[in-house]
Amino acid sequence: MIEIPTLGWQSIVIFVVFALSLLIATYCTYAERVIAAFLQDRVGPDRAGPYGLAQPLADAVKMFTKEEFFPGGANKALFIFGPCLAMITALMSSAVIPFGNNVSFGNNLFFLQGIEVNIGMLWIFGVVSLGVYGVMIGGWASNNKFSLLGAIRAASQNISYELAMGMSLIAVLMISGTLSLREITLQQSIAGEWHFWNIVKQPLGFIIFLVCAFAETNRTPFDLPECETELVGGYHTEYSSMKLGLYLFSEYVNIFVVSAVMSVLYFGGFNFPFQYELRDWLVSNHDWTLASAQNLITFLGTAGLFLKIFAFIFFFMWIRWTLPRFRYDQLMRLGWTMLIPLAVINILITGGLILFGVI
């Protein structure tokens, strides 16, 4: 048996997750255009390759070969640093997400997860809120008042909605009693017991989280930082070439990560219904070993998790091509006077339910 050291395995998983999130983000750009087209009775890009599947490649070539422009009076170092930071923070957060249960080769047990830390949720929140620095630095370094306005909007929007997001999360943490994403996932399905996913226990919390997730990823209807009707292009007005590409790309990576987080927190992560029944049935009726049956449901669970993630990504795009953008005062009113009180009420309700032993 080849001994794979834990660190080696973790780096393999991180590398795979890194590649996967880039791949998914690449095809999100394609999916966005096709879904937009379909919702508007068009067919979308279908020229590059079969069904236009090579379109992201063509876009990448376009982005790389465009002129790289630096506006006069811009802080050059920060101008370059902005998109880099946006991309780095977007990619960092997927490291702690459990993409699957354990697989066993011989006596070795591996987790399909980059790093298992007991503060996974905190890590994601910390890194995601760092992401706004990329936008802020980029907007400030452009030496353009529209970019600066977009950056300021992004900062205030993120601060407003992070509060409600964190508070809606507290209710989940009160139920689970842990910050580890793996623990939260496993608690949503315990062998031999009938356990519901957190969405059943936290419907209000999920809606608050979902709305805040839209705001955190700067997606429509909360795409005020880059609203082209008022601010030309917001924080990326002055950006061109691949630096602009990195900004646009980091948005899709963020969507992927946020979708994964929502799947893990509220939709059971890598659990799927009747997984333990399937495992026991394979073991008792088809002479599978427990380990191989467990491996099978792990892979099915990973596929299920990605299915949930893709469903969320589709939902993000569906919303984008349905709802118009909020006005800035509407955005602030929704964040401060609606979502935060609702999140507090949600915490109180959850506390009451836990106190009386309902959940």
Add this chain to the structure above:
Amino acid sequence: MQLTNRAKVLEKKPMTLAERAYLPAIFQGLSITMRHFFMKKATIRYPEETRPFSPIFRGLHVLKRDEQGRERCTACGLCAVACPAEAITMVAGERKKGEEGLYREEKYAVSYEINMLRCIFCGLCEEACPKAAVYLQPDKMAPPRYERDEFIYGKDRLVEPVSPDARSIRGIQLTPEQAEALRSKLA
């Protein structure tokens, strides 16, 4: 002042709870867009699919041949006179001995040019022609080009091809049966 009877009286009433909550409206919008997701698409994928033309569409010109494959045009110049855009120029020539199989009349067009950038596709040339030689085809258009001189169509591009299979009546491609009938008639 009332202009029509369709004026609608709007009363400003306070929004209901469902309207203020905004979520029902969102679901309504989502269902509308989802319905469009599955609808028939309006796009015509151009080079592969083409929009159907009207049968009386006036497209690219053709200089017809007669039943024996001779050019019908006799270079009378009536089309050029009729042309409001002055797109047609021609040079007339006399038919030599032995060219009876090529040109129907004793006078023929040595060169015949239509500038497709000037042409307004009105079809007056077609109406003016006494020999039924020039027609505007209902199924072809002058394709886009990069150079202006490429839009000046000479006889090489205007005259109908000789082969009966490629021959058409009023620009409409013959069916194989019609082409076969024409071929046996020529033989």
